[in-house]
Amino acid sequence: MTLSWKENLPQELQEKITKVEKKIQPRLEEIDEQVLYNQQRVLDLFRKHHVGxxxxxxxxxxxxxxxxxxxxxxxxxxxxxxxxxxxxxxxxxxxxxxxxxxxxxxxxxxxxxxxxxxxxxxxxxxxxxxxxxxxxxxxxxxxxxxxxxxxxxxxxxxxxxxxxxxxxxxxxxxxxxxxxxxxxxxxxxxxxxxxxxxxxxxxxxxxxxxxxxxxxxxxxxxxxxxxxxxxxxxxxxxxxxxxxxxxxxxxxxxxxxxxxxxxxxxxxxxxxxxxxxxxxxxxxxxFMAAHTTGEAQKGMIYTAALCEEMGMNVAPKWSDPRTDIVQTVTFGDPDPMIKFCAAIQHYSPMNSFVDPIPYHQDGYEDKVVMASGSFVEGSTIELSSDGPIRPPYRLYIQGGLSYAHAKIAITRAVKDTFYQD
Known part of the structure; x- marks a missing residue:
């Protein structure tokens, strides 16, 4: 018997995931090469400076x-x-x-x-x-x-x-x-x-x-x-x-x-x-930064591809060059934006039981909705999402310590936002 993390997902969503996984594989391999190059540079410097x-x-x-x-x-x-x-x-x-x-x-x-x-x-x-x-x-x-x-x-x-x-x-x-x-x-x-x-x-x-x-x-x-x-x-x-x-x-x-x-x-x-x-x-x-950044980028490539498969406007596209760990998804309406953000919170390791509520945060002009179930408060290399409650109602998603976590959380966010039980 083969166990699958996709169990209990709607059949249509499972098919979309399979399609996305196949499509993005070459991009994930490119990220792996980037990680290897940057990791070697870091390792060489630890050796050069005799870290003990x-x-x-x-x-x-x-x-x-x-x-x-x-x-x-x-x-x-x-x-x-x-x-x-x-x-x-x-x-x-x-x-x-x-x-x-x-x-x-x-x-x-x-x-x-x-x-x-x-x-x-x-x-x-x-x-x-x-x-x-x-x-x-x-x-x-x-x-x-x-x-x-x-x-x-x-x-x-x-x-x-x-x-x-x-x-x-x-x-x-x-x-x-x-x-x-x-x-x-x-x-x-x-x-x-x-x-x-x-x-x-x-x-x-x-x-x-x-x-x-x-x-x-x-x-x-x-x-x-x-x-x-x-x-x-x-x-x-x-x-x-x-x-x-x-x-x-x-x-x-x-x-x-x-x-x-x-x-x-x-x-x-x-x-x-x-x-x-x-x-x-x-x-x-x-020492771990090259690897972890690569994991976050993989998660955001998956996010872009799956959300695009759902007909949403994303930037960057899954196939675009990546220069950071940020992915935007535009909802055009506050309700699905808040619902998607809440799902990311609900599939976080910390404070999964909390519902994000838009509020005025110091340093921001508009109300902001934010999901951050992170081990370090405010950490955005950990999977998080936030965005101002103003048109075009765009959510800024970033991070993910592991590709696996980002993949699970984003998939569940798509399910909870767009599929009725």
């Missing part, structure tokens, strides 16, 4: 002479092909790392310019475009400018040629992932073109990359092509679902030193900062 048990010993207090922390930052710098890194549990989130980097580079009267259009909600709060919370850039006299994207979601280079010439612009930012926008996430190839454009017209500015959701999603990273500083979260790709908090910055040595002084204090800079009990998780998370 002593590097996992935590520091306390000031955190001076933390050899494990310093070695891990050297590994990050090597992996991303930059001078230096700041990999710390003291960062509360990826947004905190982004804010730290931007404030360290900008002064009153300077302008922060986004080449990729208006950033997502939480960064708008940092800038002062929304929320009007104390301490934002607007309050500090730091200006903001952007060139909005074209209707097709691509950079408007013609208008950007004029906008970027403002001499007050000191930092040009590029947002890799889509946030709550309707555009596609930008591949590294497209970011490479953006970096070349910026260097041609404004070689004097610092190029900042918001790389959240992007690490290990391709075999190249934006820093390979001249980005000056880049941020990411440790409870997204680079932490592999193992790290319980923190974020990182990688980039040019002087910029990392400046960010270190912003995170701690001038003088001590990145020389301070205890790691408590985090080092084992941070090393193991980075």
């Amino acid at each position: 048990e002593e590097d996992l010993v935590p520091s306390t207090g000031y955190g001076y002479d933390d050899i494990g922390r310093d070695k891990l930052e050297a590994i990050y710098a090597d992996y991303f092909k930059v001078d230096d890194a700041l990999v710390r549990p003291q960062f509360a989130s990826g947004t905190h790392a982004i804010s730290t980097a931007l404030f360290s580079m900008l002064r009153p009267g300077d302008t922060l310019y986004y080449l990729t259009g208006t950033p997502y909600d939480t960064i708008q709060e940092v800038i002062g475009l929304a929320g009007n919370k104390p301490g934002n850039m607007k309050e500090w006299g730091i200006n903001f400018a952007t060139t909005e994207l074209l209707d097709n979601g691509e950079v408007d280079y013609e208008n950007a040629k004029k906008d970027i010439m403002d001499p007050s612009i000191k930092v040009v930012a590029i947002q890799r992932s889509l946030g709550y926008a309707v555009r596609a996430s930008f591949t590294v190839a497209k970011i490479k073109k953006m970096i070349k454009f910026i260097k041609e017209y404004r070689p004097d500015v610092n190029i900042f990359i918001d790389n959240c959701y992007g690490e290990f999603s391709e075999v190249e990273e934006p820093t390979f092509f001249g980005a000056d500083i880049m941020a990411g979260s440790l409870y997204k790709n680079a932490g592999a679902g193992i790290v319980k908090g923190g974020a990182f910055l990688v980039g040019r040595k002087d910029l990392i030193e400046g960010a270190g002084s912003r995170l701690t204090v001038p003088g001590a800079g990145k020389g301070e900062g205890p790691t408590w009990g985090y080092m084992r998780d941070m090393y193991q998370g980075f």
Whole structure:
């Protein structure tokens, strides 16, 4: 007798799953090759830097002479092909790392310019475009400018040629992932073109990359092509679902030193900062990141293919290149969107008994519905979904520590949303 995870599913859905599994197999094999390449690079760096048990010993207090922390930052710098890194549990989130980097580079009267259009909600709060919370850039006299994207979601280079010439612009930012926008996430190839454009017209500015959701999603990273500083979260790709908090910055040595002084204090800079009990998780998370990111990408390829088979509008398509771990599914109506999100919560390992209810969350303009039955609060390398309750009622699904979990949860979400018992 052969047991199957598809038992108790409607026959029509079982047939769709079989069709999808066959169709996406070549794409899954491509992800496997990507994982092998990135995993080898990580393994080679662990060997090069002689990582040993002593590097996992935590520091306390000031955190001076933390050899494990310093070695891990050297590994990050090597992996991303930059001078230096700041990999710390003291960062509360990826947004905190982004804010730290931007404030360290900008002064009153300077302008922060986004080449990729208006950033997502939480960064708008940092800038002062929304929320009007104390301490934002607007309050500090730091200006903001952007060139909005074209209707097709691509950079408007013609208008950007004029906008970027403002001499007050000191930092040009590029947002890799889509946030709550309707555009596609930008591949590294497209970011490479953006970096070349910026260097041609404004070689004097610092190029900042918001790389959240992007690490290990391709075999190249934006820093390979001249980005000056880049941020990411440790409870997204680079932490592999193992790290319980923190974020990182990688980039040019002087910029990392400046960010270190912003995170701690001038003088001590990145020389301070205890790691408590985090080092084992941070090393193991980075070691597992290539594999776990690949698992998440496989889950999102399956999600795209099955939802498309159900007649839904998805982006990216299952066959499209992947540059992050995010999949969007457009419902056109709030009810099925909320129902689908709830099903993901119900097929999560944590808090499966909870019903997601749309609510106003700090940092967001509209009510947001969110499913996150994760072991680490807010972890989006673990399977989760969220979206603002506004047209076109699009759900942003991301993560999955294992392809198997994502496959089961998404299948059940399709069943619970579109098939009546």
